[in-house]
Amino acid sequence: MPDEILKMQNITKVYPNGIVANKGVNFSVYAGEIHALVGENGAGKTTLMKILFGLEHPEEGAIYLKGEKIIISSPQVAIRHKIGMVHQHFMLVPSLTVAENIVLGMEPSRRGFIDIEKAIETTEKLSEKYNLKVDARAKIADLPVGQRQKVEILKALLRGAEILILDEPTAVLTPQETTELFSELVHLKNKGHTIIFISHKLKEIKEISDRVTIMRHGKNMGVYRTQDVTEEEISRLMVGRDVVLKVQKQKNKPGDAVLHVENLSYTDDYGKNVLKNISFSVRRGEILGIAGVEGNGQRELVEIVTGLRACQEGKIYISGKPVNNLSIKQIRELGTSHIPEDRMTYGVAGPASIGENLISDRFYKKEFNTGLFLNLKKLNELTARLAKEYTVKCSTPKLAVKMLSGGNIQKVVVAREFSSNPKLLIADQPTRGIDVGATEFIHKKLIELRDGGTAILLVSADLNEVMEISDSILVMYGGEVVAYFPDASRITEEELGLYMLGVKRQSAEEIGGAFYAKKHAV
């Protein structure tokens, strides 16, 4: 009988918006194992781990560490019990150095000042001990995501973590970085650490974990020794049915260009060149995917094209019209739709109703107003129809949007943005953090729009998604376009990875292929 180091018993968690994220979950981990926690987006994995780390408090349930019942009221308590967590979204201070971040809150001091040299020494020793290579003096803001993740892991280790929780550590990594992380994790395991590894990539789970716990809709669906289950079995338990992972689509017939981006450059507030001389086109009936590790200029590119951020240098044309100095409203009226990366900040107004969120882009139009007043009858008809057509699970469109689950909130955003007959759609992380059902739905709708002639720019950190959905692919690295593949079906994940990491780069001529002659669709 292996030695059970940690046990969570009958955990139930209800969020303030009424969503039951965990329902009577039992979860246990053996000492010295790598334990995978899998489940669809929204299954409640992060919530369960936040409870373990003291960030959330369960309504019911108990936690036992080495057989003793403990109450984890805060992360400080968790750290005292030698539990560490690396979050899905890193929590580092970008303006500080690696060493400063690692010692943050427990800084070595000399005569009342932080002893920087000591901090660097500590960091380097730690880095060596665990074979996690980082540059102690580098500024976090200058580091790629893979490096930042190592800093997070080191941070947890310095605080004495014996049980290390990693929340979707590979979601932001290239295939090569993932391989590196795995060898580091095995090293940690050999040093006696216990690792809880959250993922929904089955291949990785098979590769790295000793045991696997599967969650669905907030419940534990079973615990297995990884070698005893197949990927198909795990997948069926996760989703509750067989999943068709392949997206059904015909080959596209691209028309004239709808969006032209010409020599776009951008310098951010810190003086960093986030975009360098970017040129490409998106054509009618084409999905152009942008692959790249997050933070390589994708966000700025999307924000400039959609008008959320002012353009500094370069030209942007939509259907032949220069849009550099247009307002967001004017850009939208040219037939542009936008699924924003951060749906709670930009995509919806949480406390407003589903209906109000569905009309925010068109409420002012003549057809929805009679004289001074909004035509509520017409608007209500529209929202009822959209809620139904996009299968938003709600009793009434009058409900506040924030009461919905992540997938349904995204459906509200998608319903609004897809239903305005867009000529150009900018889809930024359209399926991030939502369940398989909603993801499949959105993918299908994307293909439908494409077949209807919409030009689509797809930005996604999910390499699978980019490869499955796109007709052609651009790779961004360090604010530049480093590769263009006119046919997305003829490239492998590993090859894309090399470009994403900046190891390989195409010739200027090949990259220039992304910019199509100035013929505009009208």
Place this chain on the structure above:
Amino acid sequence: MQKSTLFEFLRTVIAVLIAIIMAFIIIFFISKQPIEAINRFLFGPISSFRHFGNVLEMVIPLIFTSLAVSVMFQAKQFNMGAEGSFFIGAVAAAAIGIKFKLPPVLHPLVAIAAGGIVGGAANFIPAFLKARWKASELVSSLMLNYIMFNLGIYFINYYLRDPYAGAMVSYTVNPTANLPQFVPRTRIHAGIFIAVLAVIVVYYFLYRTRWGFALRMTGINSKFADYSGINTNMVILYSQIIGGMIAGIGGATELLGMYQRFQWQSLPGYGFDGIIVAILARNNPLLIPVAAVFLAYMRIGADLMSRMTDVPSEMVSVIQAVMIMLIAAEAFLSYWRHKMVVREAKIDG
């Protein structure tokens, strides 16, 4: 009604009750006649027709200022300028009432319109500073109140002052401009109808027009509004200008309904009271009359209490402060809200 709205309503009621009970406890400690004092406070305003009239007289300006505040607060513009706009609006109405000769019904309407325009113009300043340079409207509007006060006093003093009246007051307003007082033995005046009309207009503006929609969305999440194509700078401007106009109309109405001359020597405070009413009503125009009656009732009750007993009327400030603090504190009763959520959530589903 949705559960969460109901909860917010209960939360407000409980905050009010706690505040009042605390005041009573204090009264028991400081007063030699606590029962008498509490009795006066609770029932004074309905002890006579005249006293209840006083409540309604006070409700009229409170409705205007709290409507003004709620429009601005719904846009998340924390403009405190209702006070200054109210004051300067009254000055403008006095000027029209004194300097012009117009037929009866038209005269007050012109004077009130002037009050609205001047009040809106005053609030244009913090609105513009916010829209153009992101200057905090909270700070600039607070400072503007003093500018408006001194500007108004200057104007009364140099252009409208009646040198034969013993105090620093204006000439009398032409009778054609006065709003008629129509309930005998009280000073309840026609302004009450204008106030009710304002409630309805503001409600329709906020919930039934495209400008109101844009205003509310900007207030709920301005980034979302920007992203949707709403011109949020425009909202910053018009929400505050409209707020200033409503407050200015309120000042004009108050002057024409209650006074023969302009005689304020200090800011009357209705602008700040309007903030309290707006918070109690959760910025909902339809709840504002209720909240305004409540506050006016408490004020009159406290006044009667202080006149008849040894408890000072400032006791109301204690109640107000506790009430507002409890309502503003998100965490107050949040434990029960969460319990309710958990009970409703379908854990076995």
